[in-house]
Amino acid sequence: MGVTTPDLSVQIGSLRLANPLIAASGCFGYGLEYASTIDLRTLGGFVTKGLFMTEREGHPPERIVETPSGMINAIGLQGIGVHRFINERLPEIRKTGATTIVNICGTSIDEYAEVARALSQAEGVAALELNISCPNIKEGGIQFGCHLGGTFDVVSAVRKATHLPIIPKLTPNVTDPASFAKASEDAGADAVSLVNTFLALAIDIETRKPAISNGMGGLSGPAIRPIAVRMTYECAKAVKIPVIGMGGIASARDVLEFLIAGAAAVQVGTANFVDPFIWSKLLAGLTDYLTRHQIARVADLVGTVDFSKH
Amino acid sequence: MGVTTPDLSVQIGSLRLANPLIAASGCFGYGLEYASTIDLRTLGGFVTKGLFMTEREGHPPERIVETPSGMINAIGLQGIGVHRFINERLPEIRKTGATTIVNICGTSIDEYAEVARALSQAEGVAALELNISCPNIKEGGIQFGCHLGGTFDVVSAVRKATHLPIIPKLTPNVTDPASFAKASEDAGADAVSLVNTFLALAIDIETRKPAISNGMGGLSGPAIRPIAVRMTYECAKAVKIPVIGMGGIASARDVLEFLIAGAAAVQVGTANFVDPFIWSKLLAGLTDYLTRHQIARVADLVGTVDFSKH
Amino acid sequence: MPVDIRARVLSNAHLSPDYNVLSLAAPEIAATCQPGQFVMVKPGRGTDPLLRRPFSVFEVLRDTAGVPTGITILSKRIGVTTNLLHQAAEGDLIDCLGPLGQPFALVDPPAEAWMVAGGVGLAPFATVLEALNAKGTPATLFYGARSAADLFYLDWFRDRGARLALATEDGSVGDKGRITIPLERELTAATGKAVTLYACGPEPMLEAVSNLATRYGRRCEVSVERIMGCGMGGCYSCVVPLKDGKGGHHFVRSCINGPVFDGAEIVWE
Amino acid sequence: MPVDIRARVLSNAHLSPDYNVLSLAAPEIAATCQPGQFVMVKPGRGTDPLLRRPFSVFEVLRDTAGVPTGITILSKRIGVTTNLLHQAAEGDLIDCLGPLGQPFALVDPPAEAWMVAGGVGLAPFATVLEALNAKGTPATLFYGARSAADLFYLDWFRDRGARLALATEDGSVGDKGRITIPLERELTAATGKAVTLYACGPEPMLEAVSNLATRYGRRCEVSVERIMGCGMGGCYSCVVPLKDGKGGHHFVRSCINGPVFDGAEIVWE
């Protein structure tokens, strides 16, 4: 059939990724945790755990609980802060050759901008993902992510603070995520990513206490995939910048579902816990599908969902 | 220990239910479908499939697709209309002795009121559930359920049209379901129920078409339970009227989780498909738990979740 | 009245890499089920898969005294549940709700019954044949599949007196092509005989058979296969468009009003 | 470097209604694992359960030539995964990721090693004893459980030269009460001896043992049990509060920095 190997590379703003598979924030440590088991260069990229300016302790255990086809977490953004990250982790990460996206947090617009500035001066940061959607901390994050004005302001401020590609990460806990994608685009974002976790609650019926110490937490995993695919579709329709889709991806089929729905690239979180060797399987499945369907470039598949009636 | 059989009855407005277990709308036909397999009087009640003034065809198949620990449906509110319901079904339903809650729909506020009036004159209707949250039809329903003003107006109009207890059914596809519970309370609702299904999308990667004919549909089943429990908790905190919780209940443990979160009663939908004999198991599990914990009345358990840190 | 049985797997016979026959201990279902009825099956615990799946009752198992003890299911692997059924081992427990649905209305002699099966659509016809034999109604099985290796239980049907007419897409056995080829030939020849058709298989086959039947003035009952969420009339997922007599259609739940319908009533899409 | 093996179940020995020992073919894990390391296990396909669960490597299996061929797991039934492990049958496939975590640092003779196990906390000590024996380090197993029927593998440990000190809550064997009763008695008596403690069991036991060790000036390594989402350092669910030297604590991931910690470092809650 004369089909050559499909072109898996994707473009996210000025950033070119080798393929559309990105390890999601909070599910891949600082990357180094997985450097001994997989070659990080085979990923499109990875996103670090969320970083504030300073160190954070996170919530006390229990921090996770399994739910049907999913899990709730309230880690509370435990992290080493941006300076220790730059000094203690980044040099080692650079050696792996990984494409490194840093997930940044803030309790104020200024902190977001400050973190962005610090990282812009460091070597080896490919892009910034703006966590304005973590349901697990009271101050910061979600307060910007659940209000259109807040989203616009944070993205604008970070846009001024950095030349790096910026990717606001949107919450699914709103009526209309697409309007937040639009606000992000208007404020100068290079792409948006979604979904962060769904605010959720599990109760231990014997103790009548929440199953995790923080009370509520964020739901991730295959359970949420159908909602995440819907939101990815809606956002991709609403904006011209690339949309990075995620939520419950656990197989090449799922990757393809998001791409067809409109995602230019995808992130994988929870499934990496279940199978840290999933990446080569996803890549193989993706390549196989494109080859079988004679699709030359993964980009040609993006957003091709056909909503005409059967 | 001298513990007597726990009192399972619950009060929803002026309506007293024998127990807190209600079969959810759209998951139990018009009740009669299950009258040959279970004694409908053993349920707290059941909710009919959604009814408009007139008959509706619904969407063409495929109407459902399974997803991880859940399912997406877009039935499109196929129904026989309120007059055929009253004439052809209600007499038979009355014979079963079931507590019958009718789920009502409308494409306009007037239609909701008209349907409510028609049913108020019929014999054997215990309460009305106002479906302002069906994600599967374009006209009506969700347009009221996603705007506070719309919710208030529909509930007010129906309040004027009927003496029956009215239970607006809330959508989870909004940022803050509790504000909709509050608007419902303010407009004179006797209770609220939630959640209806989450707007969702599954794509067949081979055809690149949505897996169900309508395109998007509503996600139900155990997958959504952690989000539904959270929303039930939030609504119960926000209003004084009873909250009827649902979303993914599939065991007595799940019933208890909703009650502890704040639900005065619960509905069970998808799990009834998996096991139409689930009701006696739920009742037994509930009774067993109350007995074991020496809780005299199910009402004493409602909303007792303890959010103090561990 | 359907019952729910946690049925023990008595045996699992693999007919091919994709087809298997599962024997299940379910006396209460076996005792009352009629030809064309189905069961809703859930192998394994938990939420993956979540929903039950519909399967025709293939055979009714009986002990030496003739008392019904269980049923078999003829399953073709196409996804998660059928995979689990393929792998099931003796002693496994499988939830089995049934019997469900409306059975075939079988003709009495001297009328003849022609069964038309496509692929796994063979499943309802073992019990149909037994019921026909009990009536003394002459039976023919038209049975089509991809190739000879995908035709199962031929001896079973032959031994019980069914006349066989086969077709395979690759021509390895019987007519080359669709089962409608031998069917149309015999319909043409069968003028004067009272014949009723009973069909089960892929929808395009059902449509073709139903249209042939209409053309030749025969009654044809078809058993349709729709995605079913509950099997009890609760979910409205399994609907089939039936003619409403005004040139339109209305949707009817195939789990309680079918799966067997008069082919002439269906609006084929 | 951990590997992921789809391990075949070689056998499943039921020790009691709740305890079983599962033998798994996993040469690559057996070859490199060290005493105190664990594996992340997922029985069955699909999303129910979704996440893997951590289990200590109990024994390392070897062929007649001494080449490692697999591992065993000592499992106590408490939920969905341990239930599936209890029911697993020969030939079943179980995903097994490992070896993971930091092993115990075992002392050399003439120092003595005292292992302290509570309930299923026995699991790491079979491989610990083998490693101690290889060094020639004298070993004692303090082992407590609810009652005599819940004490397993006593002969196994005895046959391999471990001295046993037992305690049961109902007094059916050994001291009546907690394992800290014989432990404290012997600590009191053992002045002059070089002794290191290795403990695994419920957290209150670990705390008690660790406090005893501090009181008697002994080093004590404890293997903690936290809910683990990944076992690889990815999720930050498994953290343990370690002393930060300023009177506070910092959270450390027990999957990669543990599960074995110096008991004196932990902030017991």
Ligand SMILES: Cc1cc2nc3c(=O)[nH]c(=O)nc-3n(C[C@H](O)[C@H](O)[C@H](O)COP(=O)(O)OP(=O)(O)OC[C@H]3O[C@@H](n4cnc5c(N)ncnc54)[C@H](O)[C@@H]3O)c2cc1C
């Ligand atoms: C009344 C009735 C009787 C049936 N009898 C038999 C029988 O005797 N033997 C047998 O092997 N099968 C029978 N079927 C079909 C059987 O129900 C499906 O093969 C089964 O539901 C597939 O489940 P799965 O989990 O293996 O596949 P899934 O993983 O659910 O689906 C795999 C793929 O097949 C498609 N699919 C799922 N269900 C159907 C269906 N009903 N028709 C067509 N495509 C479908 C899905 O959309 C998906 O693309 C019957 C169906 C009906 C309605």
Ligand SMILES: Cc1cc2nc3c(=O)[nH]c(=O)nc-3n(C[C@H](O)[C@H](O)[C@H](O)COP(=O)(O)OP(=O)(O)OC[C@H]3O[C@@H](n4cnc5c(N)ncnc54)[C@H](O)[C@@H]3O)c2cc1C
């Ligand atoms: C490093 C390590 C080694 C372990 N080694 C063994 C071993 O060798 N043998 C063995 O039987 N067990 C061992 N465990 C404990 C084992 O991981 C849990 O019993 C298991 O995860 C329970 O899974 P489940 O699906 O059966 O229970 P679930 O259904 O997940 O949970 C049932 C109940 O137990 C609670 N629970 C879940 N996990 C734990 C846990 N880790 N500690 C305390 N409570 C929990 C849950 O909150 C829930 O209330 C070890 C744990 C760790 C961290």
Ligand SMILES: Cc1cc2nc3c(=O)[nH]c(=O)nc-3n(C[C@H](O)[C@H](O)[C@H](O)COP(=O)(O)O)c2cc1C
């Ligand atoms: C344990 C855990 C920790 C997470 N931490 C972060 C984080 O620090 N920053 C962030 O933006 N998202 C975080 N997330 C969200 C994920 O990046 C992702 O958006 C979400 O889990 C959905 O994808 P999944 O279903 O593939 O896991 C976390 C998720 C999990 C499960």
Ligand SMILES: Cc1cc2nc3c(=O)[nH]c(=O)nc-3n(C[C@H](O)[C@H](O)[C@H](O)COP(=O)(O)O)c2cc1C
């Ligand atoms: C097939 C199907 C049809 C439904 N039809 C209706 C309906 O007509 N009116 C309504 O208010 N809710 C309808 N629902 C929503 C359910 O009543 C319920 O809110 C939802 O399914 C969540 O509960 P569950 O997870 O227990 O199914 C339907 C749900 C399903 C699965």
Ligand code: FES
């Ligand atoms: S399968 Fe549910 S109504 Fe027919």
Ligand code: FES
């Ligand atoms: S279990 Fe995931 S970080 Fe330790």
